[in-house]
Amino acid sequence: MKVFLRYEDNEDESKHKTLKITLPKSWKSGPSSRLLDQFVESYNGGNEGQSNPLESEGMHLALRRSSATTADNDDTVTTSLEDLPSDGIIIETIADRDDVFVCHGPSRTVKEINAERQAKLDLEKEAQKNLSKCVHFGCNQRFPKGGPYPDCKYHSGPPVFHETAKFWSCCPNKKAYDWDGFQTLPACQTGKCTDVKDEDNNQKQFLGGCDLREEMNGPKLKSIDDFNASAAAGGSEGAPVLERLRSVLGELGVENELFDQVLEGVKKEEMTKNGLPEGDAKLVDEATKNLGLKLKKAMKAIAVEQLRIS
Numbered sequence: 291m292k293v294f295l296r297y298e299d300n301e302d303e304s305k306h307k308t309l310k311i312t313l314p315k316s317w318k319s320g321p322s323s324r325l326l327d328q329f330v331e332s333y334n335g336g337n338e339g340q341s342n343p344l345e346s347e348g349m350h351l352a353l354r355r356s357s358a359t360t361a362d363n364d365d366t367v368t369t370s371l372e373d374l375p376s377d378g379i380i381i382e383t384i385a386d387r388d389d390v391f392v393c394h395g396p397s398r399t400v401k402e403i404n405a406e407r408q409a410k411l412d413l414e415k416e417a418q419k420n421l422s423k424c425v426h427f428g429c430n431q432r433f434p435k436g437g438p439y440p441d442c443k444y445h446s447g448p449p450v451f452h453e454t455a456k457f458w459s460c461c462p463n464k465k466a467y468d469w470d471g472f473q474t475l476p477a478c479q480t481g482k483c484t485d486v487k488d489e490d491n492n493q494k495q496f497l498g499g500c501d502l503r504e505e506m507n508g509p510k511l512k513s514i515d516d517f518n519a520s521a522a523a524g525g526s527e528g529a530p531v532l533e534r535l536r537s538v539l540g541e542l543g544v545e546n547e548l549f550d551q552v553l554e555g556v557k558k559e560e561m562t563k564n565g566l567p568e569g570d571a572k573l574v575d576e577a578t579k580n581l582g583l584k585l586k587k588a589m590k591a592i593a594v595e596q597l598r599i600s
Contacts (some may be wrong), residue, residue: 291318293384295329295351297344297392305342307333318381325384326344326351329392344350350376350397351390353383375400422485428458431483439484443477526571528578535581556581 295309309332317324323346332345333339335420352371374383376397384390398406420433426444433440447459449472456472457465460479466472537547557577560566566573 291381291386293325293387294389295392297329297333297338298387299391300342302342305338307336308337309333313380316504320377320380321376321406322380322383323397324353325380325390326376326397328545332418333392344392348396350374350395351394352387352393353390358480373398373403377404383538424483425485425487426479426481426483429483432487433483435485439482442479442481442483443480445477446479488552524572526578528569528575531578532574532581553577553581556584 291313293311293313295311297305300306309329309458311328326349327346330344330349334343351374353374354369355372356369356434371391377399383527418432422435424431424433424442424444426442427543428445429442429446431440431442440536445458445460450457450459450462454467455465456467456469458478460477461475464475466475471499475543532553536546540546557573560573560580561568562577564573564576566576
């Protein structure tokens with residue numbers, strides 16, 4: 291495992307230094323402070339340290355992180371330094387060939403960094419109690435409840451996550467293959483932010499491969515057998531389902547006579563409960579739903595019994 295320790299926290303570039311270290315195996319499970327001590331010792335022993343000596347107690351290590359942010363509704367990717375805890379395990383906090391920056395300011399422990407992070411989250415959570423979030427796809431802006439409402443750049447359709455590709459359903463030709471890239475895809479609509487959802491819009495919040503295939507192929511066509519079964523039952527959508535279920539259960543050893551007997555009993559329950567006449571297509575549909583619930587209940591009982599035995 292190799293790391294590059296970089297000291298650039300000085301306006302005078304002549305004081306900068308990069309140290310490449312191949313870590314001994316025993317160091318990997320040790321604290322990151324060991325890297326800092328090694329760099330300070332090497333730096334102070336060189337020309338840079340003669341005029342700019344460093345002290346481990348007044349320095350800390352950091353990694354450069356990138357993040358997507360929204361400012362004035364413009365998405366930008368920014369980088370910042372994230373402090374490493376002095377007692378953080380090297381192999382858990384630093385990757386092979388990482389650039390590790392040596393910065394001025396005392397180191398902090400894992401506990402101290404986590405406490406500061408939690409305090410910041412608590413402040414943000416408190417501040418957001420009086421803010422609303424825009425409901426437009428792709429807009430993450432927050433604004434005071436009741437307005438004023440800021441300008442908005444957004445997408446008209448939900449995002450699509452299919453295999454490794456990430457894109458907006460309204461802009462299928464612009465794809466990304468990692469989260470940072472997806473966050474920077476340009477919006478296709480402009481307007482004003484809103485916190486009011488369109489009650490008539492039943493769009494999903496995101497789409498997957500099944501949604502794409504359904505959209506491309508259109509609604510599933512009925513087979514001839516399903517069409518005939520539905521027509522024979524007065525247009526019932528449940529009739530072909532019952533026909534297929536009867537056939538499958540027969541292959542599993544459930545006699546057709548037993549299935550017919552149970553189905554007739556379920557139909558009588560629906561006739562009594564909902565006052566549906568015999569031969570009504572709706573009766574068949576309601577009986578199909580009721581039978582499905584009964585089968586699900588029976589399957590759950592079997593699962594519970596299996597868990598009890600095991």
